[in-house]
Amino acid sequence: MTRRSDERAPSDVQSEGPEGGALNHRRNVPFWQTSRPLRAMLVSGVGFAALVALVGTASDGVVDPSVALAFCLVIACGELARITLPGNRESAPIALAGAIAYAFLLSVGGDPVQHGVGQVVAVVALGVALGELPHVAVGRTPRVEDAARRVLVALLLAASFRPLAEYLSLTEPSILVTLLMTVLVALAWLVDVAVSAVLRAERLRTRLWVAGRDEARAQFATGVAISSSGVLIALACTVTGLVGLLVFSAPLLVSQVAFRRHAEVRRTYLETVRALSRVTEVGGYVENGHSRRVSRLAHGIACELGLSERELLELEYATLMHDIGQLSLREPIAGGATVLASPREQRRIAELGSAIIRETGVLDNVAELVRRQCEPLAGDGDEGVPPLGSRIIKVANAFDDLVGDSGDAERRTAVLERLRMDTDSEYDPRVVEALAGILNRS
Structure with missing residues (x-):
């Protein structure tokens, strides 16, 4: 039986449906060329902020370079090990938890840290970029809007927390600090859900309130795990030093493996249905x-x-x-x-x-x-x-x-x-x- 013109090899299609099921043919255009203006605005805005932060940090010098390097490497490793969840959602739990922790970091082993908002954005953006390089090297098109969202979360948290921590002279963990971190990370999660809902509605051309409800449900479990891990890492590092960064990333790694297996089971189920069809x-x-x-x-x-x-x-x-x-x-x-x-x-x-x-x-x-x-x-x-x-x-x-x-x-x-x-x-x-x-x- 001859193959018709509408069929393509698996590598020629891109999934856009709830489980990656509605197949859209890839166009041979660079990823930055898009007909989605909201996505373009997000990527260009975050990219400009990251560039300014990198230039500013390079000219002013890196504060606590060993700490910045450790968090940058963790973020890069987390970005390298990112996963695709049901609904064609990309997530990098370890990278985002590391970004949250670095934005909230007060001290390392009792020694106060003095990095500002610009350095937080620069370290997170550099870590995300380094983690993306191996994927690009093997021919995987980067999901720049998802990477931009992770940098945006770090930017929002750093811009809201670090000036306040400096003003209140917060250097040690306390109930007030923990409560403040929890409130800020919850607000940042809501913003991230709203942004992802807008992007999803634009991509699928569906209604915004439907996309918002779906995103909130889909991201709740991972959001709780990532947010709590980020806060715990920031608080633990004040006592244990950089060891806390590795120790409290381990449970998140286990959760990431579970999320990955769940996504693979659902993907296999869908592929079985496709084969049956x-x-x-x-x-x-x-x-x-x-x-x-x-x-x-x-x-x-x-x-x-x-x-x-x-x-x-x-x-x-x-x-x-x-x-x-x-x-x-x-x-x-x-x-x-x-x-x-x-x-x-x-x-x-x-x-x-x-x-x-x-x-x-x-x-x-x-x-x-x-x-x-x-x-x-x-x-x-x-x-x-x-x-x-x-x-x-x-x-x-x-x-x-x-x-x-x-x-x-x-x-x-x-x-x-x-x-x-x-x-x-x-x-x-x-x-x-x-x-x-x-x-x-x-």
């Missing part, structure tokens, strides 16, 4: 790339309509397996286009596919989306209107069944108008208009 293509029941194209369209539509990250993940599973019921057919449908089959045959395929998915025992919501994907807008019987995910699958599947991998703009427009003509009975008009918005942008 290919069975209908390999068997000749549907066109090559059909499931992935439907998944991309459905993901874009769902983001337009403001679905949460959990709903996006369930929808991705459902779209990848929405045609798996065709495996029960004696004769494949011509071209695999279920939209051209009779309503009775469509329901039979959907129900058989749902039954197969329910056998997993853990994807009941996905099975329900697949089961009701071919129902009319008002639903069948007493069950009422189908779930929004099912209505999205119905529109995305019908569009790809009629368009396929064709790039003909006139054909796409004609199919879109055909879907609009049936919005009073078959298709959800909101879903169809969201699809129109995606097509207009592309």
